[in-house]
Amino acid sequence: xxxxxxxxVRNRAICSSLDSNELxxxxxxxxxxxxxxxxxxIWEGEDSVLVANVIDGVLKLSTxxxxxxxxxxxxxYPSDFIGRxxxxxxxxxxxxLTEAKVCVFSRRDFDAFAREHxxxxxxxxxxxxxxxxRTRRWMLLLGRKSAGERVASFIVEMSERLxxxxxxxxxxxxxxxxxxxxxxxxxxxxxxxxxxTVSRQFTRLKSxxxxxxxxxxxxxxxxxxxxxxxxx
Amino acid sequence: xxxxxxxxVRNRAICSSLDSNELxxxxxxxxxxxxxxxxxxIWEGEDSVLVANVIDGVLKLSTxxxxxxxxxxxxxYPSDFIGRxxxxxxxxxxxxLTEAKVCVFSRRDFDAFAREHxxxxxxxxxxxxxxxxRTRRWMLLLGRKSAGERVASFIVEMSERLxxxxxxxxxxxxxxxxxxxxxxxxxxxxxxxxxxTVSRQFTRLKSxxxxxxxxxxxxxxxxxxxxxxxxx
DNA sequence: CGTCCATTTGAGGACGTTCAAGTAACGTGG
DNA sequence: CCACGTTACTTGAACGTCCTCAAATGGACG
Numbered sequence: 001x002x003x004x005x006x007x008x009v010r011n012r013a014i015c016s017s018l019d020s021n022e023l024x025x026x027x028x029x030x031x032x033x034x035x036x037x038x039x040x041x042i043w044e045g046e047d048s049v050l051v052a053n054v055i056d057g058v059l060k061l062s063t064x065x066x067x068x069x070x071x072x073x074x075x076x077y078p079s080d081f082i083g084r085x086x087x088x089x090x091x092x093x094x095x096x097l098t099e100a101k102v103c104v105f106s107r108r109d110f111d112a113f114a115r116e117h118x119x120x121x122x123x124x125x126x127x128x129x130x131x132x133x134r135t136r137r138w139m140l141l142l143g144r145k146s147a148g149e150r151v152a153s154f155i156v157e158m159s160e161r162l163x164x165x166x167x168x169x170x171x172x173x174x175x176x177x178x179x180x181x182x183x184x185x186x187x188x189x190x191x192x193x194x195x196x197t198v199s200r201q202f203t204r205l206k207s208x209x210x211x212x213x214x215x216x217x218x219x220x221x222x223x224x225x226x227x228x229x230x231x232x
Numbered sequence: 233x234x235x236x237x238x239x240x241v242r243n244r245a246i247c248s249s250l251d252s253n254e255l256x257x258x259x260x261x262x263x264x265x266x267x268x269x270x271x272x273x274i275w276e277g278e279d280s281v282l283v284a285n286v287i288d289g290v291l292k293l294s295t296x297x298x299x300x301x302x303x304x305x306x307x308x309y310p311s312d313f314i315g316r317x318x319x320x321x322x323x324x325x326x327x328x329l330t331e332a333k334v335c336v337f338s339r340r341d342f343d344a345f346a347r348e349h350x351x352x353x354x355x356x357x358x359x360x361x362x363x364x365x366r367t368r369r370w371m372l373l374l375g376r377k378s379a380g381e382r383v384a385s386f387i388v389e390m391s392e393r394l395x396x397x398x399x400x401x402x403x404x405x406x407x408x409x410x411x412x413x414x415x416x417x418x419x420x421x422x423x424x425x426x427x428x429t430v431s432r433q434f435t436r437l438k439s440x441x442x443x444x445x446x447x448x449x450x451x452x453x454x455x456x457x458x459x460x461x462x463x464x
Numbered sequence: 465c466g467t468c469c470a471t472t473t474g475a476g477g478a479c480g481t482t483c484a485a486g487t488a489a490c491g492t493g494g
Numbered sequence: 495c496c497a498c499g500t501t502a503c504t505t506g507a508a509c510g511t512c513c514t515c516a517a518a519t520g521g522a523c524g
Binding site: 183184185195196199200202203216 | 502503504505
């Protein structure tokens, strides 16, 4: 009985390409780790020493300039893969936003294992292609959208991506109500805005009746159509 | 004697993972195509029907909003791969900036071939991971950098990426002088700015003595250090 | 030499930032 | 459980950057 047998992302993560024998081998080179909110797993610019699967929680990928400006370049959820296999350095840090469980591998071990298991590499390729698509869609937001459009887009995207948390129940229905894994500052860092602008846009969307904000971290979508229209 | 035997990107594109037998098979499902500047190979949002390798020239990947704003989300050079394998739709258009030669495959044929050739998928994975890194670095520019920093970053990046055009000679030395494959409007679409702002920043960099602009499309870097400093 | 189009330059205004103050939520210790 | 202190967030006012609209310049080509 390995840790993989009880893994909740067993059938969604790249591991789903492996049979039980292979999984057992993989299990010997990986180990579980829990991260507290705010704790980092990987730092920007360091050597790529480890990779991991996300089992539970939400983590951010971020880069920054020397003078302290930060940009969140990705957000990962359970079953997502993190780190830079087949490469020497990582271009962005990885930090837990919520408490998070990850399944960590030495990059060297993982690289070697992956090269011997084409089905695993195929899953990883699929995931990477999907992530590239998502990242490029985000570029349109950063390059061309107004503050209002950005915040509306953000809320819509959140309602779609937070769904997959529990794997049972309503399938792929975007959430009406959810709890943000981000502070206002972090939302600003995702959207390329300042915290004040984000806050103003939130209150505007609320006053226009598109969303309700029961508490700081809670969002309820009242008019999804209208929100999507605002998202541009 | 197949077209691949004389292919100039034979040893750099993902095809380099194949032996001559495999290459011959691949050759039977691919065909060469030449694109005129401005001609598109793939349109945003359409079904993913084809993928390709770039043999020669420069192409842009772009998305836009319904109301006509455009954002260039990637630029590809010889030996790069384009299209969305293992997926149903393409999220961005692909358009030639210069005259371009590509080696085109039906996506279905390519997918099937790739799944039987793990070494090819491995190369594709490496390429995709690299592209994702580059794209994420660009997000920092779009989200957090000023107009001046963006233009300076752009010139530096161009000087580095245009090198690989010819495969002999000075290795990986960034170019001092080069010809831009972009119009001012296209540069604006890459940087998330307007054409006027791009123009003003170019003249500023010139007046500060960091670059010279012999003609509209020519750039000569006079002070690389200074330019990198301005890039933030 | 004249036309056309890309680019540059100029002036004014909008949007988002910056800086500053006020308010609400949260946890901690009494 | 409540008072307090701390932190996160909201709101306000002034500023600056970049955008918009408009006109001028310059290069390419007939």
